[in-house]
Amino acid sequence: MNILAIDTSNYVMGVAVVKDGVVAGEYVTHLKKNHSIRLMPAIHSLMEETGISPEELDRIAVAHGPGSYTGVRIGLTTAKTMAWSLDIPVVGVSSLEAVARQGAFFDGYVCPFFDARRGLVYTGLYKENMELEKPEKNVLMEDWLNELKDLDQKVLFLSQDISVHEEMIREVLGDRAVLPAFPYHYARPSLIAFAGAEMEAGSVHELVPNYLRLPEAEAKWLAQQKEN
């Protein structure tokens, strides 16, 4: 089975080709550069290098959020439309789970997060077997850390934005917080392929981004409706 994996949900852009469970190639960058310009050339060159033509693909796995709204849509539009064109299954893997899998061998909880500005983060808490201990949400980092304070195990924090929140994490969790070296903080696209390999695929039309947040205009509108 040939799987193409795509992740453009945050600054990390990742593409992987996995052939019969073996990673044939991976392309990862961590740059503040336009995913829309660079994604398809990356897919093109990686598939060429690994000798896979589009019609030889059996499945596409994509990180479907949370993350940058636009970034999530670029990856998901590409994955969905390619899968639709080729008439093959497409599956969405949580962008947070993709990062959490970098800590799959950690003895304790794994907490991946993305900075969502104004003190907020997208996050969730994973157990070693990649099951969710606490569901993914958009939350103030301070509130979230207080929620994690009383856990009985160590917590591995993984994030491309680790430096933004490092101080507060150490302050609230003390030595129960584990912050590894930088290569562990970025999702590897082959892990998305791995996670998506066995997932049951629904209809391509029904795969939608996991934004974890309403558009600002809609949130305001709903608040106004409540007031009236």
Added chain:
Amino acid sequence: MSKDQYILAIETSCDETAVAIVKNERELVTNVVASQIESHKRFGGVVPEIASRHHIEQMTITLQEALDESGLSLDDMDAIAVTEGPGLVGALLVGVNAAKSVAFAKQKPLVGVHHIAGHIYANRLEKEFEFPLLALVVSGGHTELVLMREHGSFEIIGETRDDAAGEAYDKVARTLKLPYPGGPHIDRLAAEGEETIDFPRAWLEDGSYDFSFSGLKSSVINTLHNAKQKGIEHKAEDVAASFQASVVDVLSTKAVRAAEEYGVKQMIVAGGVAANRGLRAALQEKFEAVDTELLIPPIHLCTDNAAMIAVAGAVAYNQGHRAGWDLNANPGLDLELYSNRTKLSTE
């Protein structure tokens, strides 16, 4: 042409997710438009983030619908065309990345299309072009007079210096407390009212084909405000009729003058405001006296659709234009730069 040529096009520049297939440059095969207007109404205008969210939800559904309607498959397509700009960046990105994905998956050539070139080319589904021709482009974001000496060549001879005509319509509609989108409501009211207020016409310098609608818009707002303070009430129908008379007068007079000066064979009206009945009537009347053929497309081809992108895309494709896998959404894409690019690719 020995074999039929099919172009599949995608358009997502604003609040319509659209897919169309066109055969041999100007035969419409299928034209599917999924409108989001209902979900933006409550906000009184298009919310970009919400538009983008709808586009990604609708994209593959709309593609499937277009193929089902046509009875064709992606293998039958000769190229994939897509609106690359101008428009809302987040909205454009969904269409551009979808088009790249179809083209890459099926190993088809990819062509980027300028949205306004599309609006102009919508007319070619109705009537073959005869050059030179002029296009009066009027929409929510554009008011331009465009000269075409040949296929794929666009020269702007006049454009708005402030608001687009459609924008002025929306603002006046808001002042009259009409629901969004305001243009059709003003058009409807204008038909029932009379031109009782003499609003200004911005002719600008002698010989200029540029437009300006912000002064007119302010004049409408001030007139209503002053009348209210004096306890005078203008009928909304009359305000609409007077406002529309000013817009239509300037647009049609400048269009006729340009048609005569450039000696064009055809005058094409394009863009969403081309659906306006007042404008259509005024142009028809004025062009009766001129040697230029007036072309106004049916209303479903005036508003945003992908058929127009397929027609313009077919021309660009047959002129040798190709986009690379690095094609990006270009929210401020310039029509004349686009025009030169098409020319360069043929040299």
